Amino acid sequence: MRIIILSLIAASVFAPWSAAIAQDQQPQTSSGPTPMQLLHAEVGSTHIPVQAKPITYANPYANDNQAIVEGRKLFNGMNCVGCHAPQGGGGMGPPLSDAQWIYGDRPEQIYLTIMQGRPNGMPAFGSILPDDSIWKLVAYIKTLSLTPAQSGQSDQPKPSD
DSSP: OHHHHHHHHHHHHHHHHHHHHHHHTSOOSSSSOOHHHHHTSOOOSSSSOOSSOOOOOOOTTTTOHHHHHHHHHHHHHTTTHHHHOTTSOOSSSOOSSSSOOTTOOSHHHHHHHHHHOBTTTBOOOTTTSOHHHHHHHHHHHHHHTSOHHHHTOSSSOOOOO
16 A cells, blocks of 8 residues: 555656656757757867768758847847957957857857857856747857858848838
8 A cells, every 4th residue: 555655656746857858858849950959969170070061950040130130139138249249250259250160150059159158258048048049149140250242231130121
């Protein structure tokens, strides 16, 4: 009898955790990569020779002008400009407007850098910003390295009217 009661108590205690674990394994509502896919993304490519072309995940907001504008607002509002300069030219933090990226310049690599942080000063924003906001930041950051001819714009992204 005691075993049955203990089994029922244990089942009621662990049921919420198993439900939470099952939810974590469900795909996200956005069209971006799932957390499990991101865990397998390569971080940087400057130190170890790449043997095969890695899988690149698309940013769900890559060509969305409104999302890029929101990403710019986040870049300023979260004080990214304090380390990376207003146009991403670099300062205390590395430049974001060139082609030399320590931890990689692919969308999923930038996403992971923002989410997890990096040694030597890059804070982790994963517990502060939702996934969609991080992807919007990634969309904006990717525009910083484009010349006006590449981006089709003469200045920073403007909201769609």
